[in-house]
Amino acid sequence: MGAVMAVIGRTEDGVRSSPVASALVWLAGIAREYGSLVLVLICWELVARLSLVPPYLMPPFNEVLVRIWAEIGDGTLWVNLLDTLRRTLVGFGIAVVAGVAIGLLLARSSTAEWLVGPLVSIGFPLPKIVFLPIFILWFGVYDTSKVIMIVCDAIFPVITATVAGAQGVERQIIWSARNLGAGERDLLWTIILPAAAPQILSGIEVSLPIALIVAVITEMMLGGTGIGAAMMESWRFAESTGVFAGLLELSIIGFLLIRSMNALRRRLLRWHAEAQADLV
Template structure:
């Protein structure tokens, strides 16, 4: 390459890098600025006397309470209990939902039996079964994890069915003509092709598991973020209640970001990771 060509080609590359960096910074700022605005408005409203500190304690006092919980070890204990139950329920729902969804898509008799159950169970408010789970399984981890599984499994099943049925038929026909067995079809074609949509169902199921676990802990009591919040409300501990909200929000955000990162790793080969994102 001549010196003249180098001079003409180098500046656009540098400009492109600067534009990418500027876009990344802009997106980050766009995500942080609204949160900062809410925090500032919260502190100003509480300090101004528009609302009493009991109804809306200052964010500084709430963060101070979070720090106290962290130093005392109470935050680690409650957060650990909630995350353990939520992730256990999510893992069971994910494994069971993917397996059942694949079977419903590949076996007519399985579809015939479970389709009415899924069709009725998916749209209904399954948290209404909480008293039944309390009667049947008690007030401890088994009933709480079972509630998370019961609520989180339906979006995984429906996403897996849609993904497995959406695999290109010519691919399956070609593999069969080459002598592929049912297990090879599943491992080599169906699961890789269906993986993006299955992961979408899992991304929906994870926050559902977390939400249901918080509500379940509030109703059943005991250790956990939900139990700590309801205990604080019984003693009119307003900073403790809002500290629980902040802790739940941060934990939920970390879970959502974590599964999004896992999706990017698992789909490194897929077209969606090769295209520039606009989010």
């Protein structure tokens, strides 16, 4: 271990590294970031293999991987994955566009604040899932109800983040821009949106996993296709391997979505002080 740390130390000090040293640095970074996850998976496999828990309650991890591989081979995974992602991203996209628009309107218009503000204040803490029976009555049990449910849940973090970001812009900057002849549209695109972008993107980052969660919940409740629906079908037949396979698949999807959103945030804010601080 001392020799490994010495190699890593020389690499970090700027000494030219060999491929072996680079690999060791990479492995050390992986262990530092995902060591706890690997430990959980090892414990899962040991608990199942030692029969500490009945197999129908917790199948071995390797059997779950075999199930996922089988679903990849017969195409089941791709059908369910694409349906879940389609509903998630459509609902999320609508929530982002509508949420930013409503948030800017609330921040810039006292009339809109008077009309819509109380609805946002009441709707934010309300469990939006209570509207699902109404949406089923109005739109049926298919994709329309699921997407609308996603929008209803995912839109509120975007609205509140946009309002906070837009209202947090320094008034002196706005006054200076107005004195230079900037109109309302110029203020919006060149001053308010860039200044509020970090907070808006934070709200969007919160909204994305909410959209995925609601998509899976509606699939579980309404059936059809999707990973959530496949998990419920496995549950009905007491196939715990299928349930845990869906859990693992959703964990990977959520991880990749969050990482993609983080990368997009860094790219969009590469001009911002936040991005410059990350480079230091």
